[in-house]
Amino acid sequence: MxxxxxxxxxxxxxxxxxxxxxxxxxxxxxxxxxxxxxxxxxxxxxxxxxxxxxxxxxxxxxxxxxxxxxxxxxxxxxxxxxxxxxxxxxxxxxxxxxxxxxPLLTEEFYLKAYPEDRKCRAFLEFCREGDFKAIIDMLQDDEVDEDDDEDEEMADDDQPGKEVGIDRMLRYQDPIGEMQSGLHAAVQAQSREVAWLLLLLASNLDLLEFPPEVFQEAAALGIMRGLTEDKVDIRSLRDANGKTAEDVANEIGGVWVGWTGNGRLAI
Structure with missing residues (x-):
């Protein structure tokens, strides 16, 4: 044997x-x-x-x-x-x-070196799968005080075993996956539901641009937009090829027809 x-x-x-x-x-x-x-x-x-x-x-x-x-x-x-x-x-x-x-070996070695990124990578994987429910569960489980001092929040995020702030999860970019953000991943997964959620929580998109159904579902789940003016707008993040989520949506077309060129996916 x-x-x-x-x-x-x-x-x-x-x-x-x-x-x-x-x-x-x-x-x-x-x-x-x-x-x-x-x-x-x-x-x-x-x-x-x-x-x-x-x-x-x-x-x-x-x-x-x-x-x-x-x-x-x-x-x-x-x-x-x-x-x-x-x-x-x-x-x-x-x-x-x-x-x-x-790919499995690469990720395992990355997580061994940066164990604090495990939750962020799990969040990103749910965006890639278009798993709206799992994303909501993670956000609710990892809810943090938005009034915490930013420097203190950064220090906590960088220590293995500490809770990962929601802002960091929302704006995480994959260093071993062409620097994709959650919005890039949602676009590739053709998940409008996840894209709307990310735009609500991590962009400065005018609230008048959101369909009423988005607010109704968010309210039912207890999700609200915090202050975003002083944070990076997820729509501005570029992958390793220099593409924003809107650039990717333009290439894919399909469900994203009507989304591009009007500011929903680009600043």
Whole structure:
């Protein structure tokens, strides 16, 4: 049986009690008695060089272009010319072959270096998915006193484990994702609902430009615009290619027809 080349232990991981309960529930609903095997699940990352790692062991030892065990080159070039790191990944979700894990590795290493950005990145991912409800939940869970001193707020944001201010989440730009803002992400996701929310909370767009339905929904959720005049307008943020969210909307068209050129997405 193959073992992890880093820690020399079998390529599986024990389930925590909650995960084990989920497996037992699934087994019961299928009419099968839960077996002892449900106590562990596979945890096997097989690189192109043939070496096997646990996921966490790979993260601890990972080097971008070489296998940390045998030193062979594990990076390759995709059909569109981008760098990739392919592997066969076998975990609780099943076996996935020729999976590019470079984006996952890149994000994990970024978060290891900047753990204070974890909530901001989760917020941005919800914008990319157009998940309005999840965004609202995050904003409500992380509500902070808008009257706090700005310098004090910045100091708190920069310390791991501290609460991340709403202003920082709203205006976060992805340093490993072409500096996208939440508004860029909402535009690409073609989510008008998320775009309206971000414009309400993080722009100086005249309130007369908002449909009544936006205010009704915001009021029902207990969301209000604070002072925005002294803060960066989210519409002015540019990605790594120098594009604003309106520039992206112009390229996409579709649901954004009628939005561009009238100030909704641009100052």
């Amino acid at each position: 193959s073992v992890c080349v880093e820690c020399k232990k079998p390529l599986d991981v024990e389930l925590d009690p909650e995960e084990e309960e989920e497996y037992e529930t699934a087994a019961s609903s299928s009419g099968k008695a839960p077996a002892a095997a449900t106590e562990t699940v596979p945890d096997d990352v097989q690189l192109t060089c043939g070496c096997h790692f646990h996921w966490d062991c790979l993260l601890e030892a990972y080097q971008v272009t070489e296998c940390p065990n045998c030193g062979k080159n594990i990076a390759s070039t995709s059909s569109n010319g981008a760098q990739q790191v392919l592997c066969n990944l076998n975990n609780e979700g099943g076996l996935q072959t020729d999976l590019d894990i470079l």
